[in-house]
Amino acid sequence: MTEKFVGYYRLLEALDKPGCPICRCLLEDGRRHLDALLYEQVTDVETRRRLRAAWGLCNWHTWMLPTLGGGMTGAAILHEDLVRVCVRRAGALRDRRQSRLARLLRRWRAPLARRRSVERLVRRARCPLCVAGRRSETRYLDTVVEFLGDREFAEVYARSTGLCLPHVVRAIEEGAEGDGLRRLLDDTLPKWTAVGRRLDGFIRSHEYRTSPPMSAAESSACTAAFEIVAGAAGVFGNDLHADDGGA
Ligand SMILES: [Zn+2]
Ligand SMILES: [Zn+2]
Known part of the structure; x- marks a missing residue:
């Protein structure tokens, strides 16, 4: 790479501040990205789809939200949708456990089925x-x-x-x-x-x-x-x- 991409200049700015410049750039990029998400993409269908696939943002980016100093209405709209998705998906896990088939096969199949459900939950898409x-x-x-x-x-x-x-x-x-x-x-x-x-x-x-x-x-x-x-x-x-x- 010989071309100076826009990140080169962000890196130069971060080098003038205390702390690891790449950590600093990633923190600032995350905040910039969140701002765009909250002010421009809250109703965007593709954004909603990617967030649902990831069961929301990661812990780090979720807790950046209250530190942005604004945009909480956008965050509330996104999370109203995500909470609804979480209730539905977690409810499906409960229903699976109580199904007649699961009860019949509890001795050896149910633990396996439960593990698969949990695996699907854990193996969600990465935070966009x-x-x-x-x-x-x-x-x-x-x-x-x-x-x-x-x-x-x-x-x-x-x-x-x-x-x-x-x-x-x-x-x-x-x-x-x-x-x-x-x-x-x-x-x-x-x-x-x-x-x-x-x-x-x-x-x-x-x-x-x-x-x-x-x-x-x-x-x-x-x-x-x-x-x-x-x-x-x-x-x-x-x-x-x-x-x-x-x-
Ligand atoms: Zn670093
Ligand atoms: Zn993240």
């Missing part, structure tokens, strides 16, 4: 905003890896917080290797080391358990460390149900 976010994430990662070889971009990156660990791992999963990967690691790891040193300094100046409340600078070093290790809040979800085979 996350699907779009995943495509953007790949382009942001490609852009960082490619343009770190460009002096102008490298200078902006040098002043930034740099990528979080989960995004460095994603870059490798997306195929970063050779000079691109070496530059990414050479330009990022010293930033992580610097955050670690800041934390180390604070820990040494405080007595464990009896220390006074953290100052703003100390708190920001902690936040920076959290983001390096785990990515920005919400972007990488959690492991609570990671082994359920869900979408």
